[in-house]
Structures are given as structure tokens and as C-alpha cells.
Amino acid sequence: MPDPIDYAQLVAAIGDAIVIADAQGAITLWNPAAERMFGYSQAEALGQSLDLIIPERLRARHWQGYDKTMATGTTRYGSELLKVPAIDKDGKAMSIAFTVALLKDAGGAVTGIVAVIRDATARFQEERALKKRLAELESQVGERA
Numbered sequence: 001m002p003d004p005i006d007y008a009q010l011v012a013a014i015g016d017a018i019v020i021a022d023a024q025g026a027i028t029l030w031n032p033a034a035e036r037m038f039g040y041s042q043a044e045a046l047g048q049s050l051d052l053i054i055p056e057r058l059r060a061r062h063w064q065g066y067d068k069t070m071a072t073g074t075t076r077y078g079s080e081l082l083k084v085p086a087i088d089k090d091g092k093a094m095s096i097a098f099t100v101a102l103l104k105d106a107g108g109a110v111t112g113i114v115a116v117i118r119d120a121t122a123r124f125q126e127e128r129a130l131k132k133r134l135a136e137l138e139s140q141v142g143e144r145a
Contacts, residue, residue, distance in 0.1 A: 017117040020103065023070045023110060025050045025063070037096075037119050039089030053086045055093070066113075073110045075102060083120060094121045 011018050017034035021027050030045040038045075038053050045052060054062050069075045077100050086096045098117040105111050 017119075018114065019050075019117060020112055020114045021050050022112040025066055027052070028112065029114075034117070037088070037117065038086075044089075053088070055085050055087050058085065069102070069113070070110050073102065073104070073108070075100060075113075078102075094119060095123075095125075096120055 011031050015033055017037045018031040019034050020029035027045050027048050030042045035041055051059055081097055083097045086094050088094055096117050097120040098115045100113055100115045102110050103112045103114055
């Protein structure tokens with residue numbers, strides 16, 4: 001029989017940030033990858049609002065969706081890879097890609113949400129540069145036609 005999985009070791013060792021927030025949006029789990037990605041230590045992040053990493057301009061929309069998800073117990077983002085802006089401890093803008101899953105108690109009530117997050121800033125910047133270059137090339141071809 002295989003050894004039982006040590007989930008705490010898995011969460012600590014994985015390269016992606018794992019963040020869990022309770023039904024009110026307070027951070028209850030912040031793994032070492034989240035520390036590296038966002039710059040906040042576990043002690044700084046635990047108990048804080050997810051606003052820690054959400055750009056101010058997006059907070060109202062985020063909380064509207066978050067509250068609806070907590071109230072209904074459903075999310076349309078269950079298996080979808082989400083790509084959104086975020087901010088780190090220094091206030092620096094970043095792009096993140098993540099998936100979410102709802103956490104429920106034994107009675108089926110939603111108790112929180114877990115997000116598995118990857119820093120997609122470099123890839124986003126590369127894609128933006130390629131799109132800009134493509135537009136420039138298309139413009140040059142259009143001028144010659």
C-alpha cells in the first residue's frame with residue numbers, strides 16, 4: 001500500500017502559488033511560491049484580504065463576483081484558466097494565470113476558494129510585443145499595396 005500523501009509538503013514544495021481564502025475573502029493559506037511571487041511573507045498575508053494582490057481598479061468587480069460565488073456555491077471558472085492583472089508587495093503590476101476551485105464543508109456549504117496561480121507577466125509582455133510587431137508589419141504591407 002502506498003504511503004499517504006503529505007499534503008502540507010505538497011503545498012509547500014509546488015512551484016505554483018497556492019492561495020486559499022475564506023468565504024469573506026480573508027487569506028487562510030499562502031504557500032512559499034505565493035511568497036516568492038507576490039513578495040509577502042506568509043505571516044504578512046494570512047488573515048489579510050485578497051485586496052493584497054488585486055489592483056484597486058479591479059476590486060469592485062472582483063468582490064461582486066466573489067460574493068455571488070460564495071452565495072450561490074457555483075463558479076463559472078471551475079476549470080477555466082483565468083488571466084488577470086495583479087500587484088505585488090511593491091505595487092508593481094503583474095499578469096497572473098490561475099484556476100480556482102470552491103471549498104465546501106461536509107454539508108456542502110461553501111467555506112472558501114482555492115486558487116493555483118502562475119506568474120504570466122513575461123509571457124503576457126512577449127505576446128503584447130509580438131502583437132505590436134505584427135500590427136507594424138501589417139501596416140507596412142498595407143502601405144505598399
